[in-house]
Amino acid sequence: MATKTAPDSSRRSERSRRAIYDAALALISEAGYAKTTIEGIAARAGVGKQTIYRWWSSKAEVLLEAFVDMGERNMAAAAEAAGTDPASVRALPDTGDLAADLKHVLRATVDELNDPAFEAPYRALAAEGIVNRELSARVVEQLLEPGLQLYVDRLRAAQESGAVRAEVDPRIALELFVSPLAQRWLQGTGELSHAYADALVDYALGGLSPR
Amino acid sequence: MATKTAPDSSRRSERSRRAIYDAALALISEAGYAKTTIEGIAARAGVGKQTIYRWWSSKAEVLLEAFVDMGERNMAAAAEAAGTDPASVRALPDTGDLAADLKHVLRATVDELNDPAFEAPYRALAAEGIVNRELSARVVEQLLEPGLQLYVDRLRAAQESGAVRAEVDPRIALELFVSPLAQRWLQGTGELSHAYADALVDYALGGLSPR
Amino acid sequence: MATKTAPDSSRRSERSRRAIYDAALALISEAGYAKTTIEGIAARAGVGKQTIYRWWSSKAEVLLEAFVDMGERNMAAAAEAAGTDPASVRALPDTGDLAADLKHVLRATVDELNDPAFEAPYRALAAEGIVNRELSARVVEQLLEPGLQLYVDRLRAAQESGAVRAEVDPRIALELFVSPLAQRWLQGTGELSHAYADALVDYALGGLSPR
Amino acid sequence: MATKTAPDSSRRSERSRRAIYDAALALISEAGYAKTTIEGIAARAGVGKQTIYRWWSSKAEVLLEAFVDMGERNMAAAAEAAGTDPASVRALPDTGDLAADLKHVLRATVDELNDPAFEAPYRALAAEGIVNRELSARVVEQLLEPGLQLYVDRLRAAQESGAVRAEVDPRIALELFVSPLAQRWLQGTGELSHAYADALVDYALGGLSPR
DNA sequence: CTTTAATCGAGACGGTACGTCTGGTCTTGTG
DNA sequence: CACAAGACCAGACGTACCGTCTCGATTAAAG
Numbered sequence: 001m002a003t004k005t006a007p008d009s010s011r012r013s014e015r016s017r018r019a020i021y022d023a024a025l026a027l028i029s030e031a032g033y034a035k036t037t038i039e040g041i042a043a044r045a046g047v048g049k050q051t052i053y054r055w056w057s058s059k060a061e062v063l064l065e066a067f068v069d070m071g072e073r074n075m076a077a078a079a080e081a082a083g084t085d086p087a088s089v090r091a092l093p094d095t096g097d098l099a100a101d102l103k104h105v106l107r108a109t110v111d112e113l114n115d116p117a118f119e120a121p122y123r124a125l126a127a128e129g130i131v132n133r134e135l136s137a138r139v140v141e142q143l144l145e146p147g148l149q150l151y152v153d154r155l156r157a158a159q160e161s162g163a164v165r166a167e168v169d170p171r172i173a174l175e176l177f178v179s180p181l182a183q184r185w186l187q188g189t190g191e192l193s194h195a196y197a198d199a200l201v202d203y204a205l206g207g208l209s210p211r
Numbered sequence: 212m213a214t215k216t217a218p219d220s221s222r223r224s225e226r227s228r229r230a231i232y233d234a235a236l237a238l239i240s241e242a243g244y245a246k247t248t249i250e251g252i253a254a255r256a257g258v259g260k261q262t263i264y265r266w267w268s269s270k271a272e273v274l275l276e277a278f279v280d281m282g283e284r285n286m287a288a289a290a291e292a293a294g295t296d297p298a299s300v301r302a303l304p305d306t307g308d309l310a311a312d313l314k315h316v317l318r319a320t321v322d323e324l325n326d327p328a329f330e331a332p333y334r335a336l337a338a339e340g341i342v343n344r345e346l347s348a349r350v351v352e353q354l355l356e357p358g359l360q361l362y363v364d365r366l367r368a369a370q371e372s373g374a375v376r377a378e379v380d381p382r383i384a385l386e387l388f389v390s391p392l393a394q395r396w397l398q399g400t401g402e403l404s405h406a407y408a409d410a411l412v413d414y415a416l417g418g419l420s421p422r
Numbered sequence: 423m424a425t426k427t428a429p430d431s432s433r434r435s436e437r438s439r440r441a442i443y444d445a446a447l448a449l450i451s452e453a454g455y456a457k458t459t460i461e462g463i464a465a466r467a468g469v470g471k472q473t474i475y476r477w478w479s480s481k482a483e484v485l486l487e488a489f490v491d492m493g494e495r496n497m498a499a500a501a502e503a504a505g506t507d508p509a510s511v512r513a514l515p516d517t518g519d520l521a522a523d524l525k526h527v528l529r530a531t532v533d534e535l536n537d538p539a540f541e542a543p544y545r546a547l548a549a550e551g552i553v554n555r556e557l558s559a560r561v562v563e564q565l566l567e568p569g570l571q572l573y574v575d576r577l578r579a580a581q582e583s584g585a586v587r588a589e590v591d592p593r594i595a596l597e598l599f600v601s602p603l604a605q606r607w608l609q610g611t612g613e614l615s616h617a618y619a620d621a622l623v624d625y626a627l628g629g630l631s632p633r
Numbered sequence: 634m635a636t637k638t639a640p641d642s643s644r645r646s647e648r649s650r651r652a653i654y655d656a657a658l659a660l661i662s663e664a665g666y667a668k669t670t671i672e673g674i675a676a677r678a679g680v681g682k683q684t685i686y687r688w689w690s691s692k693a694e695v696l697l698e699a700f701v702d703m704g705e706r707n708m709a710a711a712a713e714a715a716g717t718d719p720a721s722v723r724a725l726p727d728t729g730d731l732a733a734d735l736k737h738v739l740r741a742t743v744d745e746l747n748d749p750a751f752e753a754p755y756r757a758l759a760a761e762g763i764v765n766r767e768l769s770a771r772v773v774e775q776l777l778e779p780g781l782q783l784y785v786d787r788l789r790a791a792q793e794s795g796a797v798r799a800e801v802d803p804r805i806a807l808e809l810f811v812s813p814l815a816q817r818w819l820q821g822t823g824e825l826s827h828a829y830a831d832a833l834v835d836y837a838l839g840g841l842s843p844r
Numbered sequence: 845c846t847t848t849a850a851t852c853g854a855g856a857c858g859g860t861a862c863g864t865c866t867g868g869t870c871t872t873g874t875g
Numbered sequence: 876c877a878c879a880a881g882a883c884c885a886g887a888c889g890t891a892c893c894g895t896c897t898c899g900a901t902t903a904a905a906g
Contacts, residue, residue, distance in 0.1 A: 011851060011903065033342060039892055048853040053894065123341055130338040130397050131244060140400055155419075164419050171401070172410050173419050175391035180383070183390040186341050186397070189351055190382070199383050207418025208366075208375050208384050222872070222882055248861055259884040264863065433877055455764060459866060470879040475868065545763055552760040552819050553666055562822055577841075586841050593823070594832050595841050597813035602805070605812040608763050608819070611773055612804070621805050629840020644856055644898070670887055681858040686889065845906100852901070862891075870883070875876105 007054050019045035020052060021066040025121055028063060033124030038062075060128040060135045067121055068142055092154040098163045099201055101154065106177060106197035113185045113192055126186060148174060164205075176204035218265050230256035231263060232277040236332055239274065244335030249273075271339040271346045278332055279353050303365040309374045310412055312365065317388060317408035324396045324403055337397060359385060375416075387415035429476050441467035442474060443488040447543055450485060455546030460484075482550040482557045489543055490564050514576040520585045521623055523576065528599060528619035535607045535614055548608060570596060586627075598626035640687050652678035653685060654699040658754055661696060666757030671695075693761045693768045700754055701775050725787040731796045732834055734787065739810060739830035746818045746825055759819060781807060797838075809837035 023044035027036040038059055042049045056062045093101050112118055125143075129136035155170035164173070177200040184190045234255035238247040249270055253260045267273045304312050323329055336354075340347035359382075366381035375384070388411040395401045445466035449458040460481055464471045478484045515523050534540055547565075551558035570593075577592035586595070599622040606612045656677035660669040671692055675682045689695045726734050745751055758776075762769035781804075788803035797806070810833040817823045 008850065008904095011849095013852065013902090016852075037892060038894085042853090046853075048851095048855080049894080050854090050896085051852065054851080127338045127341040130334055130341070133399060136399055140398055144398075144400075168414065168419050169410065172391070172407070173414060175394065176387050176411075176414060176419070179391040179394040180386035183386065183393055187351055187355075188344060188347055189355075196383070199380065200387075203379065203384060203387055203418075204415070205418055205420045207414075207416055207420075208379050208387070209416045209418075216881095219881070222880095224871095224883070227883075249863085250861060253884090257884080259882095259886085260863080261865085261885090262883065265882080430876075435878070438878080460868085461866060464879090468879080470877095470881080471868080472870085472880095473878065476877085549760045549763040552756055552763070555821060558821055562820060566820075566822075590836065590841055591832065594813070594829070595836060597816065598809050598833075598836060598841070601816040602808035602812040605808065605815055609773055609777075610766060610769055611777075618805070621802065622809075625801065625806060625809060625840075626837070627841050629836075629838055638855095641855070644854095646857070649857075671889085672887055675858090679858075681856095681860095682889080683859090683891090684857065687856075847906070848904090850902090850904095852899105854898085854900105855896100856898100857896070858894100860891105860893080863888105865886105865888075867885085867887100868883105869885105870881105872880085872882100874878080874880105 012055070013051075016045070016047050016051050017055075019047055020062065021069050023047075024062050024066045025070065028124055029117070029120045032120060033059075033063070033127065036124075058135075060125070060132060063121060063125055063128075064135065064138060064142070067125060071143065092150045094154060094157060096161070098154070098158045099205055102177065102201045102205075103194075103198050106181065106201060107194045109181060110192050110194060110197050113181070123186075148178070151178065173204070177201055223266070224262075227256070227258050227262050228266075230258055231273065232280050234258075235273050235277045236281060239332045239335055240328065243331060244270075244274070244338065247335075269346075271336070271343060274332060274336055274339075275346060275349060275353070278336060282354065303361045305365060305368060307372070309365070309369045310416055313388065313412045313416075314405075314409050317392065317412060318405045320392060321403050321405060321408050324392070334397075359389070362389065384415070388412055434477070435473075438467065438469050438473050439477075441469055442484065443491050445469075446484050446488045447492065450543045450546055451539070454542060455481075455485070455549065458546075480554075480557075482547070482554060485543060485547055485550075486557065486560060486564070489547060493565070514572045516576060516579060518583070520576070520580045521627055524599065524623045524627075525620050527573075528603065528623060529616045531603060532614050532616060532619050535603070545608075570600070573600065595626070599623055645688070646684075649678070649680050649684050650688075652680055653695065654702050656680075657695050657699045658703060661757055662750065662753045665753060666692075666696070666760065669757075691768075693758070693765060696754060696758055696761075697768060697771060697775070700758060704776065725783045727787060727790060729794070731787070731791045732838055735810065735834045735838075736831050739814065739834060740827045742814060743825050743827060743830050746814070756819075781811070784811065806837070810834055 020041060023041045024036070027040055027044060036059065038052055039049060041047075041059075041062065042052055052062065056065070092105055095101055125135075125139055129139045151174040152170045155164055155168075155173055158164040159166055159168070159170075177197075180200055181192065181197065184192055184196075190196070231252060234252045235247070238251055238255060247270065249263055250260060252258075252270075252273065253263055263273065267276070303316055306312055336346075336350055340350045362385040363381045366375055366379075366384055369375040370377050370379070370381075388408075391411055392403065392408065395403055395407075401407070442463060445463045446458070449462055449466060458481065460471060460474055463469075463481075463484065464474055474484065478487070514527055517523055547557075547561055551561045573596040574592045577586055577590075577595055580586040581588050581590070581592070599619075602622055603614065603619065606614055606618075612618070653674060656674045657669070660673055660677060664673075669692065671685055672682060674680075674692075674695065675685055685695065689698070725738055728734055758768075758772055762772045784807040785803045788797055788801075788806055791797040792799050792801070792803075810830075813833055814825065814830065817825055817829075823829070
């Protein structure tokens with residue numbers, strides 16, 4: 001039986017890949033995910049439809065890769081601007097004051113989530129992920145997990161310095177302030193402000209009960 | 212210019228409405244949101260397509276109403292089974308022990324979220340809501356808000372009894388345990404267990420910092 | 423078994439009938455037969471759709487009756503204007519000169535066929551009749567036959583006066599000049615002029631072969 | 634403004650074209666013109682609807698081409714059967730006896746018009762042509778004109794041999810026997826028999842007046 | 845360097861669903 | 876009961892995309 005021969009990636013056109021990423025992100029920002037079609041991406045990128053179907057299996061996959069690619073380029077640019085190596089760019093600060101450090105990062109996250117350029121494609125990815133488990137796993141793994149791990153690291157450090165109780169599970173702990181933020185952004189259930197971010201940190205660290 | 216005259220809702224066929232709700236929920240459970248089509252709903256319901264387009268403007272709207280309707284019927288059934296009036300069915304318990312009460316409700320929520328029958332349509336609605344702000348607002352208002360208000364009420368009662376600090380904003384406080392649950396369910400970032408629900412309540416009430 | 427009870431024509435609204443005739447003729451002139459819909463006629467006439475379906479079985483039937491009605495009113499008006507009784511209005515002239523008489527009538531027919539107001543509805547009727555045998559029979563019987571009979575009468579008179587050979591069948595003979603006219607009008611295969619009408623009469627009466 | 638680019642006819646699927654012609658003719662014979670739908674043709678032909686819309690602009694156009702194609706194939710088949718070249722197949726006979734020649738051809742036409750297989754599609758085409766001038770012109774030009782030209786040629790020959798008066802216009806003369814035939818067929822105003830065809834020729838050639 | 849085979853842009857193809865329009869029936873007051 | 880109004884089921888309309896499938900015309904690797 002003749003198996004569908006896999007494409008030879010060594011002969012792949014870098015030119016087309018770039019054009020497809022650019023077209024995909026542009027269209028999703030302009031018209032939204034639902035109105036973005038593979039046909040539209042191909043036309044905008046000046047590429048045959050088959051070239052897309054050859055390398056990706058769905059619209060969501062194209063978007064995910066385009067998004068990851070954008071993230072990598074942004075990070076490389078930031079690292080270059082900062083004159084440091086890329087790895088250190090995303091690390092959480094550790095000034096010794098856990099609350100201040102968390103507020104600092106969460107405020108930055110709030111600003112990022114409020115950035116309209118960021119909005120459309122990421123929303124699209126989030127929405128698709130809810131319904132498409134396989135994609136969701138890749139989104140979490142490639143886009144979210146690295147960021148979450150930084151919180152885990154910082155909380156572990158805080159546990160060693162005694163700022164956080166030792167028996168607390170950092171994976172659950174970080175959700176106390178990260179998930180409310182994400183949820184508000186996804187569902188639009190409330191404003192995303194620096195004050196809100198601060199409140200989340202205060203409540204989560206100090207607890208709701210009187211001490 | 213002749214404005215498209217709105218349909219006369221007093222002449223609406225209750226029979227068709229029911230059939231459409233049933234067909235929509237059935238198809239979404241069987242095939243998922245993306246593969247459910249208006250044409251399919253109409254065919255399954257034994258209804259003309261126009262009858263759907265006359266009363267709803269999108270697939271998402273049909274689903275939302277079908278879902279709200281299902282909720283109302285379930286609640287009415289539950290109230291009848293319990294022999295009480297519908298209003299009291301969804302009220303949070305108040306045994307005096309806030310942590311126990313919250314764990315009780317959150318565990319029930321975990322069970323509900325893990326129920327496969329509940330899964331498909333609600334996921335579909337959530338996904339659509341992320342990308343469709345107008346729908347999202349209606350989902351929040353009609354499906355989520357009533358439930359969240361119960362938390363606010365319970366937390367206010369706890370503040371009066373001194374179990375929660377007076378300066379805490381209940382709207383934010385409830386997100387500490389509700390949002391992480393929702394987030395895990397939406398993104399599949401972790402298991403949804405009773406133990407997890409308990410941990411969220413403990414962390415949120417007691418805080419992460421040592422006391 | 424309950425037979426579909428026939429409508430009681432004694433209670434029929436004359437008002438509606440008139441309005442429907444007027445609306446049908448107006449719409450067919452404005453938009454053509456194909457774009458004229460029962461729905462449109464009802465709306466234009468300010469009448470319920472059922473009122474049309476109750477009394478007519480098809481769009482073509484409505485048009486036919488509207489057309490017959492229009493003819494009757496026109497004829498009555500002409501008779502009144504001429505101060506004679508309606509029956510004599512459509513009679514062919516008999517001056518003793520058959521060729522002249524036929525040319526006179528055919529020229530009038532040419533003028534009528536070239537009248538744009540006449541065009542659309544009659545074309546529509548003709549087209550529908552080609553495909554709808556039952557309608558065609560009624561069109562022929564109610565609209566065409568009376569006119570053709572006049573030719574038969576005139577030709578019979580000519581046979582008695584010796585102007586036409588006795589063994590000629592008048593029903594076939596009249597087709598020699600009437601059918602070419604009708605055909606050109608239906609198919610647009612050539613101009614419809616007085617000269618053409620004259621030529622038809624000359625050729626038909628005198629024959630094509632030399633004598 | 635991006636003009637809707639015309640399809641590339643060199644890449645057209647001959648297979649589909651055939652299947653569409655066959656399906657169109659079959660459906661029109663079975664159900665008539667009005668009940669034949671583009672959707673139905675596509676389904677019957679095992680073809681996407683777009684493939685029809687890509688190459689034809691209306692149901693009438695499809696039918697016209699299907700009909701022309703059928704005619705060409707029939708003629709080619711006849712030529713092959715006769716062992717002669719296609720051009721000579723449709724030529725009118727010239728035995729020197731004009732009346733006999735015309736009767737021969739008209740009788741054949743009568744038989745053809747009475748053939749049920751021929752009936753439905755051609756009626757449909759004729760009906761549409763009456764209302765659709767653009768189509769009518771193409772029908773006349775592609776289907777009728779070639780046949781009519783043969784009469785013109787034969788009549789010209791007759792004029793040279795003295796069998797027809799020199800001042801007669803052949804284009805008009807042929808209508809004397811062709812149009813009545815067409816008219817009877819279209820309107821069902823009378824039987825189509827060999828005797829009728831003969832009478833038309835006799836009347837037209839000899840004239841109605843005594844000599 | 846060719847040669848040659850896979851990728852490329854392009855777009856026709858068989859399909860599915862869209863949202864609209866109309867047909868013909870049924871229902872609901874009103875006169 | 877006929878009527879105006881219009882909701883109903885049904886299904887065709889013409890359009891937009893889907894994912895697959897040819898087509899030459901570049902490429903880029905292996906000869």
